[in-house]
Amino acid sequence: MxxxxxxxxxxxxxxxxxxxxxxxxxxxxxxxxxxxxxxxxxxxxxxxxxxxxEDIYDLLDKALSEVLSVNLNAIDFEKSELNETSITHIFVAVTDFQRALSSRCHRGYDETIARIIREQLEIIFYRMLRQQHATEEYEPHKMTAVILSWGIYGASVEWRRDRMESLPEQYIKSAIPFLMSGIEPLAQGRIS
Amino acid sequence: MxxxxxxxxxxxxxxxxxxxxxxxxxxxxxxxxxxxxxxxxxxxxxxxxxxxxEDIYDLLDKALSEVLSVNLNAIDFEKSELNETSITHIFVAVTDFQRALSSRCHRGYDETIARIIREQLEIIFYRMLRQQHATEEYEPHKMTAVILSWGIYGASVEWRRDRMESLPEQYIKSAIPFLMSGIEPLAQGRIS
DNA sequence: TTCCATTTGTCGGATAGACAACACATTGAT
DNA sequence: ATCAATGTGTTGTCTATCCGACAAATGGAA
Structure with missing residues (x-):
């Protein structure tokens, strides 16, 4: 860009x-x-x-973005579409990233790190959505990407609060039906 | 310098x-x-x-000098004096260097490589001699360094010609008496 | 041989980075 | 509170590196 x-x-x-x-x-x-x-x-x-x-905070910002971006790009989302597999990969990448950070003592910068993660997630969700629905308008995808980024990040926070009892792969599995099909199918009992 | x-x-x-x-x-x-x-x-x-x-040959020259110099400096000759131990180390470093080169296919540049090795040997021999006899004149040490560099290099060539049958450490051992005490003691049978 | 592609060594103009010097916080010990 | 020491952010000058272009040399295929 x-x-x-x-x-x-x-x-x-x-x-x-x-x-x-x-x-x-x-x-x-x-x-x-x-x-x-x-x-x-x-x-x-x-x-x-x-x-x-600009200063050392600017570096923190860009360095973490870079690290997370490399982690996420390892999934080569450019080629893959937004489905159960890719969402799981992304969620695992986020939890891996946070685990790596927690052992590296960036305490007191949780809000900065949270913002960085959400920004990166929004970028790749937006890209994948655009690619997946190339003919449609872009604006709705922007909103979807925002919600997805906050949602996935929030899920990672909850996973951490639950003391990481289950594997990230298992933890995010229960969110897949909603993410893929939205609210309606759930209310109508179409999804198990 | x-x-x-x-x-x-x-x-x-x-x-x-x-x-x-x-x-x-x-x-x-x-x-x-x-x-x-x-x-x-x-x-x-x-x-x-x-x-x-200057050109790629200048690079070959300086790169090999650098590699050999690093090998030799690992002996930290600055602190050690010229004795059986250090001479053995140096000889081993030279044979190691030549072995590494032979597997790296620099064929056709034997004479260049030989010159590089002798130059580096001369430099460190001269330094060690000056340090060892700080009070004396420098000129004789220059000559000694020249002879030593050619001698040690020549020994490494002979060792290679003998198909590397013995370990370098063993091979150079027989030269130590002469190197340390010169010709006279040998003639007079003072050295075993 | 001629032709064509590649490498070599060099140049001039533009820019990233080195370095020293500066004023201004912030901290800590006396 | 004062002083010294250290970290921050900025500026101006100089230099190492980038880039594009060039002529000359090299080398292989037609």
Whole structure:
């Protein structure tokens, strides 16, 4: 969408910064990581950091988006459609992501992380819906994507609150009938 | 010695180029590797290659020197002196290096490789000798380093010609008495 | 041989990144 | 409260790298 150019230098430098940040995140808490730490680890100048990112929160935002995006793209949603299999994969990817984060001590940034997850989910849901119904209008798909992203994210929160007693694959299974067929079939008892 | 500056960009790019070259060397013969191949693998511009290296032979030279130098520095010769142990280590490093090269197909460049090995050996022998006899003159050490570098390299060639029947550690052992004490003690039977 | 494609080495203009210096918080120890 | 130390964000200058283009060399196929 927004790739007018792709200077190898900026790709390299952005990757360096993000990798260094993720590396440091495994060693110390987010609040203890300074811009200097990151740029030292990445062997770049501190001023260069500010050339690419507003501040360290901007980096947190983009780095987590990147990680989650890679996880989600592993499903190669471009080719697959929105069905039981892909929804399950996506839900598992979200719970995996949150589990990875909880062991990496980004406490106090739950709301930021929640927003990032929902944004990424909305993006891929929207893409998949558009692809699946190429001829129809786009506007309704936007709304569907919003609801799906909040719904799936909420389900992951509930799953965590239930102390992760069941496997994510099992947990999301009961939501599939509604997600696929909506409310009516449920009320009419058409779905088991 | 010659480090006026150390721009991180230069270090990064040189390492990228060398690593890509060594990577490609494992897949295809040297004569089939083009500058374009290397810069593509390294994700840098082709013009940047010529900013750092005269041509691909200059790269071969510096890359091999670098690899050998790393092998040799693992002995941390700066701290150790020239004795049976360090000489054995150095000889083993040389034979290891040649074995690694023979499996990487740099055929037709034996003379280049031989020169590189001797140059590196001469450098470290000279450093060790100067450090070991800090108060004396430097000139005789230069000559000693030259002879040692040719001698040790020659020994490694002979070892290869003998089809590597014995371990390098064993092979070089018989040279230690002469190297340490010179000709006279041998003639006088002072050394077993 | 001629033709065609690829590689090589070099150039000039544009830009990302390095570096030093700066003012301004924030923190912590005395 | 004060001072020193450290982190933040910005600016200006200089340089390494990018990119496109070029002529010359190389090499293989017709």
């Amino acid at each position: 927004t790739q007018p150019k792709a200077d190898p230098r900026v790709l390299r430098t952005r990757k360096l910064i993000m990798d260094s940040f993720i590396e440091l995140s495994g060693k110390q808490e987010f609040k203890d990581i300074t811009v200097k730490d990151i740029t030292t680890e990445a062997n770049i100048n501190r001023a260069t950091f500010y050339y690419h990112f | 010659t480090q006026p500056k150390a721009d991180p960009r230069v270090l990064r790019t040189r390492k990228l180029i060398m690593d890509s070259f060594i990577e490609l060397s494992g897949k295809q013969e040297f004569k089939d590797i083009t500058v374009k191949d290397i810069t593509t693998e390294a994700n840098i511009n082709r013009a940047t290659f010529y900013y750092h290296f």
